[in-house]
Amino acid sequence: MTETLYPDFGVLLVDDEPDWLGSLTLTLETAGGINNITTCSDSRQVLSILEEKRIGLVMLDLTMPHLSGEEVLAQIAERYPDTAVIILSGLNQLETAVRCMRLGAFDYCVKTDEEERIVGSVLRAIRMVEMRSEFQEMSSRLISRELSHPEAFSAIVTGDRSMLDVFAYIEAVAKSPQPLLITGESGVGKELIAQAVHRLSGCRGKLVTVNVAGLDDTVFADTLFGHVRGAYTGADQARRGMVEEASDGTLFLDEIGDLSIPSQVKLLRLLQEREYYPLGCDLPKRLKARIIVATHQNLSAKEGEGKFRRDLYYRLRTHRVQIPALRERRGDIPLLLDHFLAEAAEALGKKKPTPPKGLAQFLSTYSFPGNVRELKAMVFDAVSVHRDRMLSMDSFVKAVESAQAEAGPSTAAPPRQNPFSGFDELPTFSDAAAFLVQEALARANGNQTLAARLLGISQPALSKRLKMMHS
Numbered sequence: 001m002t003e004t005l006y007p008d009f010g011v012l013l014v015d016d017e018p019d020w021l022g023s024l025t026l027t028l029e030t031a032g033g034i035n036n037i038t039t040c041s042d043s044r045q046v047l048s049i050l051e052e053k054r055i056g057l058v059m060l061d062l063t064m065p066h067l068s069g070e071e072v073l074a075q076i077a078e079r080y081p082d083t084a085v086i087i088l089s090g091l092n093q094l095e096t097a098v099r100c101m102r103l104g105a106f107d108y109c110v111k112t113d114e115e116e117r118i119v120g121s122v123l124r125a126i127r128m129v130e131m132r133s134e135f136q137e138m139s140s141r142l143i144s145r146e147l148s149h150p151e152a153f154s155a156i157v158t159g160d161r162s163m164l165d166v167f168a169y170i171e172a173v174a175k176s177p178q179p180l181l182i183t184g185e186s187g188v189g190k191e192l193i194a195q196a197v198h199r200l201s202g203c204r205g206k207l208v209t210v211n212v213a214g215l216d217d218t219v220f221a222d223t224l225f226g227h228v229r230g231a232y233t234g235a236d237q238a239r240r241g242m243v244e245e246a247s248d249g250t251l252f253l254d255e256i257g258d259l260s261i262p263s264q265v266k267l268l269r270l271l272q273e274r275e276y277y278p279l280g281c282d283l284p285k286r287l288k289a290r291i292i293v294a295t296h297q298n299l300s301a302k303e304g305e306g307k308f309r310r311d312l313y314y315r316l317r318t319h320r321v322q323i324p325a326l327r328e329r330r331g332d333i334p335l336l337l338d339h340f341l342a343e344a345a346e347a348l349g350k351k352k353p354t355p356p357k358g359l360a361q362f363l364s365t366y367s368f369p370g371n372v373r374e375l376k377a378m379v380f381d382a383v384s385v386h387r388d389r390m391l392s393m394d395s396f397v398k399a400v401e402s403a404q405a406e407a408g409p410s411t412a413a414p415p416r417q418n419p420f421s422g423f424d425e426l427p428t429f430s431d432a433a434a435f436l437v438q439e440a441l442a443r444a445n446g447n448q449t450l451a452a453r454l455l456g457i458s459q460p461a462l463s464k465r466l467k468m469m470h471s
């Protein structure tokens with residue numbers, strides 16, 4: 001199996017001592033998981049390598065024959081300003097370090113520095129280059145408002161601007177090896193987003209989904225890391241963990257907000273060390289999967305309450321997207337309605353029914369606490385019971401009313417402000433009623449039955465009021 005390259009751009013090591021190049025390569029591979037390395041022992045060749053290969057980071061020795069590290073640094077800074085350079089010197093000379101930083105070096109390390117210091121600097125430089133390229137890619141997409149791979153999002157029905165911005169962001173970060181955090185209320189389509197990211201990532205492996213809600217720590221470790229035969233009583237067979245199942249692919253951990261603290265520690269270790277031990281096994285295995293996590297919970301609040309580890313939270317949110325609730329993109333309701341009518345008709349072997357006039361308008365007045373999933377269920381239910389060519393409005397009205405009754409008056413709708421609180425002068429009762437009626441009729445597209453429902457009055461009461469208004 002070919003190993004996934006990290007980072008996805010090359011790291012060029014330049015030093016006239018081949019032994020040092022060999023030992024630095026080994027250190028970066030073993031301590032930093034960095035395996036996309038090119039070496040060069042003749043500083044005169046650096047520019048032609050940069051010309052030919054996609055190099056994002058150069059580690060330059062300072063003292064070299066022909067062209068010194070400082071001279072090469074100046075050339076790189078001028079011709080390849082997006083390439084990060086770390087200077088590696090045999091001597092700790094403050095003056096030289098300052099000069100190199102002024103020339104644009106990312107960092108200055110001394111060869112005798114601790115391994116941790118050198119590897120840490122390289123990992124930070126890699127992250128900076130990755131972030132810079134994501135930022136450039138995202139801004140160019142946001143400016144052009146065009147997607148390079150719209151087909152990756154074909155399962156997600158939307159015309160909403162903020163969703164399209166989410167798509168643009170996802171295209172920019174899809175190939176990053178860092179985790180992606182997807183947040184949003186239940187039913188907004190987080191799993192569909194994870195599928196799109198996996199498709200765009202170009203990973204050859206599978207997308208493996210694990211819902212971690214309700215898994216206790218032992219089951220979590222066993223599910224993710226697997227075990228060897230005989231690891232515990234009853235472990236008659238070895239089990240491959242989901243991390244291994246997702247090799248060269250994507251591991252999608254859903255409901256991450258419910259993860260217990262001990263499991264959070266295990267996940268953090270996996271992300272930091274990119275290694276794990278199947279239960280009962282002394283040899284570590286390498287993490288070769290991209291990690292995507294999702295939650296409907298507010299992780300930042302959980303972190304504040306001490307229920308989610310800060311270090312894990314910050315690691316997970318390197319890339320993050322927030323999927324808006326359906327009530328924040330009501331323009332999607334008619335599109336989704338049409339999509340689910342076709343899908344339900346096909347699944348149930350029926351002809352696609354014609355929706356009653358005003359249905360989309362009626363649905364747009366509802367807050368959909370269950371988001372797209374709730375709309376989908378409503379449509380499937382209505383299509384399964386309908387018999388005529390025209391779909392009945394009734395099953396939708398009943399579904400909305402029973403959901404509202406179930407939620408109770410305080411949660412049926414999002415908390416509202418008193419619309420009159422900012423008024424200097426209050427309208428009269430009859431003026432306020434007239435405004436309400438007009439607004440309800442506009443929202444119901446002139447449909448009086450719907451408008452009456454929105455106002456919580458009977459249709460005869462509404463027509464009486466309309467007569468009064470017009471007399």
Ligand SMILES: Nc1ncnc2c1ncn2[C@@H]1O[C@H](COP(=O)(O)OP(=O)(O)OP(=O)(O)O)[C@@H](O)[C@H]1O
Pocket residue numbers: 155156157158184185186187188189190191192193254295296336339372373376
């Ligand atoms: N924009 C969309 N277009 C088409 N189908 C959608 C869209 N958004 C969601 N769905 C459908 O709605 C249902 C719920 O979506 P999904 O499971 O992705 O939500 P979720 O945010 O992951 O929910 P949860 O937090 O409960 O896991 C699925 O059947 C999905 O196919």
